Amino acid sequence: ADYSALQYTRAVIQETMRLYPPVWSLIRIAKEADVIAGKEINPGDRIVLFGYGAHHNPKFWKDPETFLPERWMDKTHKQVKYSYLPFGAGKRSCIGGAMSQVENTLALSILLRRFRPEYVGLQPPGINATVTLTPRGGLLFRVRELS
Incomplete structure (x- = not known):
C-alpha cells in the first residue's frame, strides 16, 4: 500500500539494474x-556510451562487482552524473524507466510475500549482450510457495 516503505526492495532493483x-x-x-x-x-560521428562499463567502474562505485543494495540507501554517497544509465539519460532517456522501477519494486514485493525463489544453476549465468542484456542460457530457479 505504501511504495515509499519499500526502500530496501527498491534498492535491490536499482542495484540489480x-x-x-x-x-x-547506447549509440x-x-x-x-x-x-x-x-x-x-x-x-555526425557515432558515439557509443558504454553504460555497463560505467556501472562496473571503481571510479564511480565502491566494490563495483559486489551486489550491495545498501549503497542506494546511503544518503551521504554523491552519485556522479551519468554514472548510472540503466535507461539512458538526458532528454533521450527511456520514457518508461521510472515507471519500470516502480513496477519492478511492487512486483518483487508482492511475489516475495508468497514465494521464495532459489537459484539452482550450477554456476552464475553468463551474459548475452544483444540489444538488451539477458542471462546466457536463462536463469534456473525453483520457486517454493510459502505456507
Missing part, C-alpha cells in the same frame, strides 16, 4: 565538434 542494466550501451550521433579523452569528435 546497476550490475545488469537492461540497456548496456548517439554528435551534433557538433568536441573532444573526448583527447579524441576529436566531428558532427
Whole structure:
C-alpha cells in the first residue's frame, strides 16, 4: 500500500539494474565538434556510451562487482552524473524507466510475500549482450510457495 516503505526492495532493483542494466550501451550521433579523452569528435560521428562499463567502474562505485543494495540507501554517497544509465539519460532517456522501477519494486514485493525463489544453476549465468542484456542460457530457479 505504501511504495515509499519499500526502500530496501527498491534498492535491490536499482542495484540489480546497476550490475545488469537492461540497456548496456547506447549509440548517439554528435551534433557538433568536441573532444573526448583527447579524441576529436566531428558532427555526425557515432558515439557509443558504454553504460555497463560505467556501472562496473571503481571510479564511480565502491566494490563495483559486489551486489550491495545498501549503497542506494546511503544518503551521504554523491552519485556522479551519468554514472548510472540503466535507461539512458538526458532528454533521450527511456520514457518508461521510472515507471519500470516502480513496477519492478511492487512486483518483487508482492511475489516475495508468497514465494521464495532459489537459484539452482550450477554456476552464475553468463551474459548475452544483444540489444538488451539477458542471462546466457536463462536463469534456473525453483520457486517454493510459502505456507
